[in-house]
Amino acid sequence: MKIVVKTTKPEKQKGGCLLLGVYAGRLRSATEKELSPEVAAVLKRAAGRENFTGKIGQLLELTTPDGCRADRLLLIGLGEEKRGTGEILRRAVGTALQRMHKVHESDLAVVFDSFTLRKLDTAQRAEALVEGALLGDYRFDRYQTEDKETRNSKPIRVTLLTKTHDLQAVESGVSVAAAVCAGVVLARDLVNEPGNVKSPDYLANRAQQVCTEAGLECTILGRAELEKEQMGAMLGVAQGSSREPRLIVMQYHGGSAEQKPIALVGKGVVFDTGGISIKPSEGMEEMKMDMGGGAAVIGTMQAAARLKLPCNLVGVVPAVENMTSGTAIRPGDILTSQSGKTIEVVNTDAEGRLILADAISYVRRFEPIQVIDLATLTGACIIALGHHATAVLGNDEKLIASLIRAGEQSGERLWQLPLWEEYAEQIKSEVADVKNVGGRPAGTITAAAFIQKFADGLNWVHLDIAGTGWEEKGRPCYSFGGTGVGVRLLSCYLRGLHLS
Numbered sequence: 303m304k305i306v307v308k309t310t311k312p313e314k315q316k317g318g319c320l321l322l323g324v325y326a327g328r329l330r331s332a333t334e335k336e337l338s339p340e341v342a343a344v345l346k347r348a349a350g351r352e353n354f355t356g357k358i359g360q361l362l363e364l365t366t367p368d369g370c371r372a373d374r375l376l377l378i379g380l381g382e383e384k385r386g387t388g389e390i391l392r393r394a395v396g397t398a399l400q401r402m403h404k405v406h407e408s409d410l411a412v413v414f415d416s417f418t419l420r421k422l423d424t425a426q427r428a429e430a431l432v433e434g435a436l437l438g439d440y441r442f443d444r445y446q447t448e449d450k451e452t453r454n455s456k457p458i459r460v461t462l463l464t465k466t467h468d469l470q471a472v473e474s475g476v477s478v479a480a481a482v483c484a485g486v487v488l489a490r491d492l493v494n495e496p497g498n499v500k501s502p503d504y505l506a507n508r509a510q511q512v513c514t515e516a517g518l519e520c521t522i523l524g525r526a527e528l529e530k531e532q533m534g535a536m537l538g539v540a541q542g543s544s545r546e547p548r549l550i551v552m553q554y555h556g557g558s559a560e561q562k563p564i565a566l567v568g569k570g571v572v573f574d575t576g577g578i579s580i581k582p583s584e585g586m587e588e589m590k591m592d593m594g595g596g597a598a599v600i601g602t603m604q605a606a607a608r609l610k611l612p613c614n615l616v617g618v619v620p621a622v623e624n625m626t627s628g629t630a631i632r633p634g635d636i637l638t639s640q641s642g643k644t645i646e647v648v649n650t651d652a653e654g655r656l657i658l659a660d661a662i663s664y665v666r667r668f669e670p671i672q673v674i675d676l677a678t679l680t681g682a683c684i685i686a687l688g689h690h691a692t693a694v695l696g697n698d699e700k701l702i703a704s705l706i707r708a709g710e711q712s713g714e715r716l717w718q719l720p721l722w723e724e725y726a727e728q729i730k731s732e733v734a735d736v737k738n739v740g741g742r743p744a745g746t747i748t749a750a751a752f753i754q755k756f757a758d759g760l761n762w763v764h765l766d767i768a769g770t771g772w773e774e775k776g777r778p779c780y781s782f783g784g785t786g787v788g789v790r791l792l793s794c795y796l797r798g799l800h801l802s
């Protein structure tokens with residue numbers, strides 16, 4: 303997608319589609335300010351006939367009136383002005399983009415000044431609108447070879463039209479959105495890639511490529527190195543698959559040499575069959591998304607480098623396949639993790655926490671000031687929060703609060719669940735230091751309680767993205783498939799940090 307910023311008056315914009323944001327009940331005033339009075343009058347009449355009220359997401363397409371040189375006009379409802387949010391702006395443009403795809407239009411001019419929002423400055427508004435465009439534009443059609451002509455093959459060009467004097471602010475918003483969304487798109491692509499293509503080695507190679515391009519340090523550990531590291535929990539999960547595990551370690555040095563890094567750890571199960579505790583076949587195809595946390599880490603590392611953030615980061619992705627076979631771990635097996643703690647594997651389908659345990663032990667050598675892990679960890683999280691919130695738990699309340707704030711700002715919302723010590727009772731084992739399941743009650747919490755045992759002494763927060771990592775139906779900024787959740791959240795959090 304090409305994005306340009308221009309000071310052309312909307313009615314002078316030639317060809318393509320002109321997009322106007324309209325707050326509820328403000329059709330007249332919102333448009334008159336932006337367009338000539340004649341055009342505004344035509345809009346008002348047409349809108350009246352069509353019952354356009356400006357409620358959130360309402361879309362009205364009009365033929366252009368005389369005096370307007372675009373091919374068509376698109377009005378998008380923004381709801382009540384005083385309840386406006388950045389997310390509403392994002393979704394508005396995302397909705398328009400999806401419409402563009404449907405009608406095979408490749409030129410969209412966004413009337414920037416019609417998308418007012420007092421809470422946000424000019425750069426933030428530009429950022430939200432361009433994010434909406436980039437996210438709404440995304441689809442994964444690499445493997446669709448038929449019906450090429452019915453799909454929109456021409457890349458969409460988005461023009462921001464504004465009369466603001468602060469073009470620099472608009473441009474800076476555009477470049478932030480472009481950097482962050484490139485990370486989101488990378489994460490989505492990785493999640494959408496099917497299991498036959500996506501081995502742990504494939505993921506490692508893609509990460510290596512990202513590092514080379516973005517100027518990050520990259521280290522990949524194979525089976526032999528993992529054995530030397532005594533990462534028995536991760537190796538246990540990997541042992542059923544003929545595909546070798548990889549520990550992906552990416553380092554970004556944007557801060558001073560003495561600054562301690564923030565560690566991002568992402569679950570990278572390239573496919574989760576459940577292992578010997580095999581999953582039902584219905585819906586199992588979705589389990590190619592079980593590396594969504596890892597994808598978010600890789601995408602965030604790329605975004606951090608492109609944004610030139612002034613911090614140090616280490617991104618770690620334990621990449622494995624959870625497969626059934628004669629060599630797979632059995633229920634009842636006891637694994638010795640890198641930390642020395644022993645784990646009774648009661649259910650081989652609770653594999654994510656096993657690989658995270660070792661990955662979190664591994665990052666200790668970097669002496670991180672904070673450790674944030676992301677994982678498609680529990681089905682229970684979908685039961686608790688559905689698809690509209692990521693669960694957040696941890697031992698650092700301040701970090702949790704900052705992440706929740708970043709979630710509100712970025713549109714990737716979080717909801718905290720308690721991690722009281724009583725929950726740890728459920729994962730006590732009769733034969734080992736801990737067991738990997740805690741029964742049906744509070745499945746998301748007991749999974750976090752398990753990880754907590756390996757995060758002792760660290761400032762640690764866990765994000766369960768099982769419900770938010772995959773989009774089933776298609777929403778304004780999410781096409782079917784991987785969502786890339788986590789990249790916008792973490793980019794927003796890291797941008798807001800003021801490390802001394």
Ligand code: BES
Pocket residue numbers: 574592649651652653654678679680681682738739740745768769
């Ligand atoms: N990858 C799954 C969790 C998951 C389920 C993610 C649905 C996305 C959508 C995880 O490895 C798993 O299978 N967890 C088990 C844990 C249970 C055995 C304690 C679960 O949630 O059923």
Ligand code: ZN
Pocket residue numbers: 574576624650651652653654
């Ligand atoms: Zn599983």
Ligand code: ZN
Pocket residue numbers: 571574592651653654678679
């Ligand atoms: Zn899993």
